[in-house]
Amino acid sequence: MKILVIGAGGREHALVWKLRESQHMEEIYGAPGNAGIAQEAECRPVEVSNPAAVLELAQSLGADLTVIGPEAPLVAGVVDEFEKAGRWIVGPTKLAARLEGSKIFAKEFMRRHRIPTARFAVAERFDQAIRALDDFREPVVIKADGLAAGKGVVVARRREEAEAALDAFMRQKTLGAAGERVVIEECLKGEELSFMVLTDGRAVVPLAPAQDHKSLLDNDQGPNTGGMGAFSDEAMLPERLRSEILRVIVTPTLAGMAAEGVPYRGFLYCGLMLTAEGPKVLEYNVRLGDPEAQAILMRLRSDLVDLLLALRQGQLGAVDAHWTPNPAVCVVLAAKGYPGAPETGQVISGYEEAEARAGVKVFHAGTRVVNHQLVTAGGRVLGVTAIAEDLAAAIERAYAAVRKIHFDGMHYRTDIGAKGLRRLPLEPRPPNRLRVPNPRITGSLGVT
């Protein structure tokens, strides 16, 4: 099988790395890729958000299977273009991708289908937004409606911060059209959980749980980023919580999309807050998380192409994903200036030594090769990922590898996974009263 992976980040490197070991793989391509992907696949340039261009590339390569990493091509309608041409691709259609492409769509969808989420208001004009703030206590969360590469959410601790965010998004238009309309919502408290599934719209294969670390600095301080690290550990998802999430969030989401005539297929990411009242949706993503994918794909034992084939053939209900019980940790090494304008062109050293260590894989994000040297080429540069028999050992392995790597301005958090070491048992809660039709939930987390 000829496989094409679209994207240029750490998640796409992890996808290429995993797909490459499939028994079905004959040739593998990355587009546009990065320096790490280029070591494992043939890279081709492509304008990822131009559906016709992506299809043309897949046709010219004779790709049997195309997997999309990032959201922008999905929101732009790449899947629709492939489906029209009868070429196999994994991901939701343009209409289904609105779950991520429009926060207003997502929030109103959740309201229609009674899916637990933060209380919210929608504003289309600045004065309306300012008035809406009166209905919320600080801290309050301001979200730009459209895609903003992790820059569209502000958790405002004071009214002035909320007003400044609204002014930036709606009057100064710092995010362009993406910030013209906003969601204002209550701030939820609890532990975050990234819960991802592979689905054909009915059957679901849950993926291993993960937790992202969004803030730039240790102890969740500093601005939000695309993600400074992630870990995946079965202990973060007791069976009862897993079935509750499937019942009150995943199932009604898929049933709701189907009922609205937009069946959802592909990877679905539910960004959750585990609140005292139960899990609530912070956001949907229509793809795998980055850097969550790096951690969970290290734990996946199954052949990923087998799972995707089952999805294509409507057989997802008959397969299981198998995971190693060993936890995995991904520490992101970021460039100076990230999440603002990152400094680029710094020479990276020590990555080969880091990767030579047992249980370690260095996934590339913003890297390229210039004059035979690996240099930084983006905000998130590398995702140093380690797996070990327990979480403490995985953390130690990841950081021991990180310490081998150097580039000027390199920044990383030193507490990735630390919350997992002091995890407390979850408080018992009253049962949720929501009743929804049950699609088949299979592919249980067959931990082997």
Ligand code: AMP
């Ligand atoms: P989002 O892109 O919507 O996931 O927002 C990015 C991050 O902002 C989340 O991962 C949370 O850390 C935080 N966040 C978003 N919405 C809320 C909320 N309602 N309450 C608390 N934190 C939030």
Ligand code: GLY
């Ligand atoms: N790590 C969160 C995301 O991929 O959006």
